[in-house]
Amino acid sequence: MKFREGDKVEFIWSGKLKQGVVTEIEETKNAISYQIKYSGDMGMTWLDERDLIAPAQVLNVPRFADDWIKHCKQREYDLACLLDYEDSDMSAEMNDWLSSEDSNQELLVRAWLDGYEVEKEPLYYVHFLEGIGGYLNMRYDGLMRINGKDQDDEYKTQFTEAEIKSMKKGKGYWLLREPVEEVEGEEE
Secondary structure: OOOOOOOEEEEEEOOEEEEEEEEEEEEOOOOEEEEEEEOOOOEEEEEEHHHOEOOOOOOEEOHHHHHHHHHHHHOOOOHHHHOOOOOOOOOHHHHHHHHHOHHHHHHHHHHHHHOOEEOOOOOEEEEOOOOOOOEEEEOOOOOEEEOOOOOOHHHOOOEOHHHHHHOOOHHHHHHOEEEOOOOOOOOO
């Protein structure tokens, strides 16, 4: 498998599985060698293509699936209980998701067995119409207010879909949503 600069790779080093990042590539007519940076800035080595493997993909599950897995593990449920639709305290959202596609059942089991990350939920601003005001903000004391039309981005509150819909007048606020555009390279 060919790798590119910046790709994450795994390899065996001193009998242990290590992870690193491709920093440089040298190609000859007989082989491809990769310079790998590993263990932070401490290690750097050159390895042949045959010595490298791509790391396993991390599974992503929705927030409600994460909540369900944690709930089941806390109660020391087994795998059968994880998928039990009938006699469980599974949320309707979780049940609907599992029932909607067979692949979701497999994803949940793989996440249970192999680990996972929670999908990043889209975020929204609630933007009021011109002339009415600016954006809905949640204050430090939990009260909501509307700031003026020209408010700075740093003072606009970002909400998830569930947060907006759970508010008083949430259905109306949902109609006024404006997606938060992520700045490239920015992470939470």
